[in-house]
Amino acid sequence: LKASVPSASWPPNAVSALRRPGVASMPSVFASAAALNLAICLSLGFVTRSKVDADTVPSGFHSHLRRYLLAWTLCIAGEWLCGPGVYALYSSYGFENATIARLFVLGFAFSSVLGCVAGTFADRFGRKRSALLFCSFGVCACTLKHFAWYPALILARLLDGAHASLLYTAFESWLVSEHFVRHDFPRSLLGHSFALMFTISYLTAVVCGFVAQMGKDSIPAAPPIGILHLGGWAVPFEMSAVFQALAFTYIALNWDENYGEPPATKGDSPEVGRGLWRTFFSTKVILCCALVSFFESTMFIFVFSWTPALSPGSDHAALPAGLIFAVYMMACMSGSSIYSLCVGFRLTTKAIMTGVFFVAAAAMAVPACLGVTEEGKYTNFCAFIVFELCVGAYFPAAASLKGEFVEERYRTTIYNLFRTPMNLIVVLVLLTGPPLELTFRLLFAQLSLGAVMLLAYCLLGERNAIGKGAPLLSP
Numbered sequence: 001l002k003a004s005v006p007s008a009s010w011p012p013n014a015v016s017a018l019r020r021p022g023v024a025s026m027p028s029v030f031a032s033a034a035a036l037n038l039a040i041c042l043s044l045g046f047v048t049r050s051k052v053d054a055d056t057v058p059s060g061f062h063s064h065l066r067r068y069l070l071a072w073t074l075c076i077a078g079e080w081l082c083g084p085g086v087y088a089l090y091s092s093y094g095f096e097n098a099t100i101a102r103l104f105v106l107g108f109a110f111s112s113v114l115g116c117v118a119g120t121f122a123d124r125f126g127r128k129r130s131a132l133l134f135c136s137f138g139v140c141a142c143t144l145k146h147f148a149w150y151p152a153l154i155l156a157r158l159l160d161g162a163h164a165s166l167l168y169t170a171f172e173s174w175l176v177s178e179h180f181v182r183h184d185f186p187r188s189l190l191g192h193s194f195a196l197m198f199t200i201s202y203l204t205a206v207v208c209g210f211v212a213q214m215g216k217d218s219i220p221a222a223p224p225i226g227i228l229h230l231g232g233w234a235v236p237f238e239m240s241a242v243f244q245a246l247a248f249t250y251i252a253l254n255w256d257e258n259y260g261e262p263p264a265t266k267g268d269s270p271e272v273g274r275g276l277w278r279t280f281f282s283t284k285v286i287l288c289c290a291l292v293s294f295f296e297s298t299m300f301i302f303v304f305s306w307t308p309a310l311s312p313g314s315d316h317a318a319l320p321a322g323l324i325f326a327v328y329m330m331a332c333m334s335g336s337s338i339y340s341l342c343v344g345f346r347l348t349t350k351a352i353m354t355g356v357f358f359v360a361a362a363a364m365a366v367p368a369c370l371g372v373t374e375e376g377k378y379t380n381f382c383a384f385i386v387f388e389l390c391v392g393a394y395f396p397a398a399a400s401l402k403g404e405f406v407e408e409r410y411r412t413t414i415y416n417l418f419r420t421p422m423n424l425i426v427v428l429v430l431l432t433g434p435p436l437e438l439t440f441r442l443l444f445a446q447l448s449l450g451a452v453m454l455l456a457y458c459l460l461g462e463r464n465a466i467g468k469g470a471p472l473l474s475p
Contacts, residue, residue, distance in 0.1 A: 044337035110161030123260025213322025335392020
């Protein structure tokens with residue numbers, strides 16, 4: 001595979017970098033969308049910000065929270081810096097869409113497999129050690145992505161999969177254990193900690209989108225040294241490696257180790273297994289599994305599809321992906337705030353989820369019906385923003401939904417079982433590689449099916465629709 005080599009001299013000065021065609025001729029619609037979404041997400045974030053009574057905060061809580069949030073910010077910044085330019089980086093190396101799809105599937109599948117054991121691994125190996133391993137995997141993966149050599153990129157994607165599995169197990173588990181076990185802080189303050197954690201995550205994602213774009217524009221791709229590439233879309237991965245190295249150092253020096261509870265004894269295993277399968281095969285869990293699979297598979301397929309959809313027939317690497325990614329993250333943050341407002345207005349979880357599915361389906365209907373063309377890419381971009389708004393509202397709503405009916409003792413296992421049909425949908429779509437228009441029609445169809453299922457439940461009621469039992473989507 002031949003990598004593209006820039007014809008211009010390298011490196012340019014700062015002024016000439018700003019005069020590059022990709023920067024000077026950036027479509028105003030992207031910049032306007034960024035400004036508008038920034039104003040909306042900051043306003044909504046201020047209105048719905050988490051508050052805590054200072055008189056109820058015990059001694060040591062703020063120092064504990066700062067210790068966690070600083071490490072989390074460094075780690076999640078390293079994660080978000082890699083987000084905008086993965087597809088563009090592979091495209092700049094000369095890889096075709098089908099090859100890039102295989103790389104995406106490889107990382108996703110490996111993360112899914114490891115996700116089934118990552119929680120148990122972190123519990124036994126130690127949450128601090130797992131966080132350090134997360135940082136190490138991230139640095140290694142970012143380094144390997146500088147090589148336009150397929151085996152190196154395969155290894156990088158495998159490391160990405162392990163990296164993602166640890167991100168959503170080790171850090172949250174460490175925080176909860178420190179909160180309850182080591183410090184015995186009030187349960188009410190844990191919600192405040194998580195609210196700050198996700199707010200910082202979205203804000204960091206927005207900033208990282210802009211920083212990734214500026215890094216790519218300021219340091220164009222240098223002539224390759226064999227298979228080694230520097231500059232261009234490799235710059236955000238270089239910055240990511242730096243952030244994760246800093247996070248490794250901070251965690252090693254400032255965190256204490258903690259572990260999970262020991263597993264159940266062998267004598268308990270048959271009864272635990274029977275209880276698990278009774279819970280999973282209840283009608284309400286099956287219905288929720290379908291909803292989670294439909295929405296989250298749509299989200300993962302969208303991650304792969306939005307870059308070629310916004311640059312049809314043109315150079316994918318020239319797309320201002322960092323700026324667009326920042327806009328998407330602003331929309332996610334706004335969606336999360338809208339969910340909080342809906343809860344404040346006493347809307348039920350089932351009402352919120354029904355609205356999320358219908359609006360998300362309408363967003364996917366735009367590229368499904370209008371097609372993926374150069375003339376319609378800005379219309380599709382607006383639809384993609386609406387979809388990301390739904391993503392932001394979906395996650396807290398889905399967390400509330402799942403938290404209502406899954407027994408605590410089976411929670412982690414059942415959550416992992418939810419990933420199986422979702423993984424199957426993602427792998428089948430990406431490996432078969434349907435045209436983009438057909439891909440968006442499939443996404444529209446499954447979101448519409450989810451919306452109809454929820455609407456049927458709301459109209460018919462739990463007894464007539466899915467049988468007797470506790471309400472599935474209770475607030």
